[in-house]
Amino acid sequence: MIEPEVSNIKPIPADKSKIWQIWKVALILGVVTAAEFFVALQFPESWKDFKLFLFIGMTFIKAGYIVMEFMHLGHEQKSLMWTILLPTAFVIWLIGALFIQADAIYQVLYN
Amino acid sequence: MANSVSLSTSNKDLWAGGTEPYKASYGKLMMWFFLISDAFTFSAFLIAYGVIRFKHPAYEGNLSDFSFSQSYWPVPEKVFEAFPFFHGVELPLVFVGLMTFILILSSVTMVLAVEAGHRMDRQGVEKWMIWTIIGGLTFLGCQAWEWSHFIHGTDAGSRLLDGSIIYGANLELNQYGPPDFAAFFFFITGFHGFHVFSGVALNFLIFYQATVGILERRGHYEMVEKVGLYWHFVDLVWVFVFTFFYLV
Numbered sequence: 001m002i003e004p005e006v007s008n009i010k011p012i013p014a015d016k017s018k019i020w021q022i023w024k025v026a027l028i029l030g031v032v033t034a035a036e037f038f039v040a041l042q043f044p045e046s047w048k049d050f051k052l053f054l055f056i057g058m059t060f061i062k063a064g065y066i067v068m069e070f071m072h073l074g075h076e077q078k079s080l081m082w083t084i085l086l087p088t089a090f091v092i093w094l095i096g097a098l099f100i101q102a103d104a105i106y107q108v109l110y111n
Numbered sequence: 112m113a114n115s116v117s118l119s120t121s122n123k124d125l126w127a128g129g130t131e132p133y134k135a136s137y138g139k140l141m142m143w144f145f146l147i148s149d150a151f152t153f154s155a156f157l158i159a160y161g162v163i164r165f166k167h168p169a170y171e172g173n174l175s176d177f178s179f180s181q182s183y184w185p186v187p188e189k190v191f192e193a194f195p196f197f198h199g200v201e202l203p204l205v206f207v208g209l210m211t212f213i214l215i216l217s218s219v220t221m222v223l224a225v226e227a228g229h230r231m232d233r234q235g236v237e238k239w240m241i242w243t244i245i246g247g248l249t250f251l252g253c254q255a256w257e258w259s260h261f262i263h264g265t266d267a268g269s270r271l272l273d274g275s276i277i278y279g280a281n282l283e284l285n286q287y288g289p290p291d292f293a294a295f296f297f298f299i300t301g302f303h304g305f306h307v308f309s310g311v312a313l314n315f316l317i318f319y320q321a322t323v324g325i326l327e328r329r330g331h332y333e334m335v336e337k338v339g340l341y342w343h344f345v346d347l348v349w350v351f352v353f354t355f356f357y358l359v
Contacts, residue, residue, distance in 0.1 A: 009327060011232035018226060026219040033211055040188065040204060040358050045174050052359060059354040063347055070222050070343045080133035084143055091154045098158050102165040110168065 025069045032058050142337050146344045149306075153348050156302065157355050160295045167289055179269040185288035187357050193260050207357050210253045211349065214307075217246025218346040221314075225339045228332025233321060236332060240318040243342065247311040254304050261296060296356070303352055306345045313338045 039054050068074030073081050133140065167184045170177060177189050188203040195206070220242040227235025264279025269286035271277060277286050280293035287293065317326075317338050326332050 009231050009233070011227075011235065012230040014226070014230060014232070014235075019223070022219065022222050022226065026215065029215050030212065033208070033215065036354070036358060037204065037208055055354050055358050059350060062350045066218070066343055066347045066350065070218055070346075071340055076135060077133045080135055080140075080143075083133070084147060087147055088150065091151070091158075094154060094158055095161075098162045099165065102162040105162075105166050109166065 021069075025065050028065055029062055032062050136333060138333065138337050139340070142340045146340065149344065150348075153302070153351070156295075156299050157351060160299060160356065163291050163295065167291070179287050181271065181285075181289060183288065185292060187359070190261075190287045191257075191357060195256055199266070204357060206253065206257065207353065210250055210257075211353050213246055213250050213253065214346050214349050217243050217250070218343055220246060221339045221342045225332075225336050228321075228326075228335040231327070231332070233324070233327050236321045236326070236335060237318065240314060240321060240335070244311055244314050244318060247307055247314060247342075251304065251307055251311065254300065254307075258297075258300075261293075299352060299356060303345070303348055306348065310338075310342050310345050313341060 036055060036058050039051055039058075043051055073084060131137070135143075164184050168182065170183045170186055174186060174189070177186055179185060179189075191207055192201045192203040193206065194200065194202045220239045224236050224239035224243060227239055262279050262281065264277075264286050268276040268278040277284050279286055280290075280296070282294055282297065283290060285293035317334050320326050320334065321332070326334060
């Protein structure tokens, strides 16, 4: 019979402030998501552009906390951080290029 | 001179594998580069969604008078308003909101698992990994329900120009609006859902390795960290899908 493996490594006790920091970020993410709901359902329809601005702003706040805290990128070497973040600038280029294209298609179809 | 590492190591040797570039291990670095490429894939999906949406006319008029039509893009909060066991009750975006919270929570438990790994706390890693897996499976279950509802459609359905009534959506017909809308729903949430599924599979693998002591014998729990990066990325993508597919 195989003996059940018994671990002889004593875990280092948890640092309470570190754990609290994790839950604080979780709380922020939860509150921002709740705020997004409030904006979506309670703000008048006529504030369309303002709502869009708020949604994009809150999305990037959430994305920032996830990438910088949960994925720990904010605490890595700064050179690593920029190696990861800078290439996403190409996404902005893609948005610009394709939305101009989309408008052109719309003009041809409906105007 | 007492603090120098080695006198015989030139700068060139360091980059040939003598040390870790950016002070991150090979595995973590490669996971980051994979995530960058995955981010581009998801960006392409969401931007294509924006392009096709702008190609179609938007719904003009009051939200309360909204009805499904093939001639304009639907308002998402009018499409996604169903909730399990509340048949016929209009609960706009509540179910996706719940899914968002579930995924964020499973991301939190993943951070706690990584934190336990840093302290060589095997039981802590096991506990938080199992919660992360439960969160992921719950999210997948919710998504299965949402897909099923989307495919089967509402009781009233939607009338086409030739008088026939269609219910639900597939890749050819869509009661909620132009067929492109359904196609993007299936591809974007489907691609994300498959990422969640692979994430759960990887999480389970790591949970297993932690449980049988493989990671402890290895001397570190870095695998939890690497899989954690992937899991947080899945959550990150959902944050963007939630905004640009459901809210806007």
